[in-house]
Amino acid sequence: MTETSLKERDAKLLAQLADGDMRASREIMRLYLDQAFRTAYRITADTGTAEDITQEAFLKLWKAAGKWEARARISTWLHPVIHNLAIDHLRKQKRLSGDEVPEQEDQSPNPFEAKAEAELQKSVRSGVTELPPRQRLAITLVHFDECSGSEAAGRMGITVEALESLLSRGRRKLKDLLSLDQLKLRGDGR
């Protein structure tokens, strides 16, 4: 499918939704929900917050359905919305004030949330969520959401040099994690 036909498909789905066809909303979620949730989770590293952010972003999309024009794909529209909501969330937690600020202690989740989070950690592998918030955000924007260096720096409100510094430090830590993983795999293989 070409980029233009993907834009047209998305516009058609949103027009169907605006006309009350609920199958269109299911199809949109099938196409974009997991990807959106992963982006929110990578940046916030918290399931509940990621769900809240994804829900808010999709609610904005549902509201925009009636006025949608085939100028962009849904993902192109959705991801900056998720980035902004996630960045706002991190700012509220003061996790974007400085890279060297130590990680704040999370508020204790209730037992159900803690259990769900523990099960999630067991079932999915993620090196990105182990990085500090600003490195996490930089890598999510550049690697997963196809932002250029200047776009990513602009969204984060920093210079391109500062972004590159965050990216290289993040990737260095990922290399360490990768080595650890490979060591573990070798150990399991024995």
Next chain:
Amino acid sequence: MTDAQKAMIDRFEQVINSYGANPDRWPEGEREGLLVLLKTHPHLRAFVQMEAAVDEYLTQDLADLHASGALTARLQQEARRLHGPGSFWKDLFGGGLFRPAAGLMTAALLGIMIGWYSPTILPDDDISFDELAISDSLLEWEQENDNG
């Protein structure tokens, strides 16, 4: 090696350490020059291979993570609320703008219906003041006063 070449190789390392092995992610203005440098300095491929392993690791990151059924259900419910059958009237009366008018209209309709179906609430038109005045209880009270 000249200082300019050394600076360019340093920049190459900096770029792949930041953006990874895929040239599509490298800064657009520098991409072409860096690719030429890579061709002319084969030893730089070792750096690229190392970063390609990190890129691959990132590609698999959270690949198994899916949105929960509860989130999907909530979003479906929101879609139905906003665009499903009857959402026009909900928008009109529940959306805020016409809410006070809708409240007044409902109260007025309720008043008319109560008036229409419950005529006995109001006293009969032909009842006179005298009839009320000489009701049994009033007579008894007057008689008691006279006797006292």
